[in-house]
Amino acid sequence: DTAVSQTPKYLVTQMGNDKSIKCEQNLGHDTMYWYKQDSKKFLKIMFSYNNKELIINETVPNRFSPKSPDKAHLNLHINSLELGDSAVYFCASRGTDRGLGYTFGSGTRLTVV
């Protein structure tokens, strides 16, 4: 069983479209995150939810809207996609045990053309 699963793995779309990326974790964790890794490989935190509540919202365009229907799911919806949104988006989750760290999904490679 995949601990943190993201769908789709690859997403190619045209500028101006709206798309969603889904994330699910089966670890029973309370906290989930979205990270963006750009072409230069920098990993940047975007959002964090704790038990369905938004607790971290970094400087991200409001075209990006996270949604957490329950603590096992954190989806990312992107409106009016732009070329600069092309990146790999990683979902992650974290439990309360400090020593176990974060568990990341395998990423969604978004390409906007």
Added chain:
Amino acid sequence: LAKTTQPISMDSYEGQEVNITCSHNNIATNDYITWYQQFPSQGPRFIIQGYKTKVTNEVASLFIPADRKSSTLSLPRVSLSDTAVYYCLVGGPFNQAGTALIFGKGTTLSVSS
């Protein structure tokens, strides 16, 4: 969060021990040192975490001197599959709500046969 400095890249051969040093001169009293590993096309994976002295697990060892201003990740007898980017992160207990891992540039380790 304390800033970290680590080499951009390192090269090694199979079977060698690899030591990656991370500098964190401004580490705070309650900060922990955590290392993550990222393979191409995958999300980061937690390797090891420590506060002081030495921590060892089945993957690596983490050496932290008394002043805690640096740390060294030691990978024994690397293989080709250890080729990855290694990130050093320093910060408070990352299991607290409202916190998130902040990644730097990491060290790209290339292992050759």
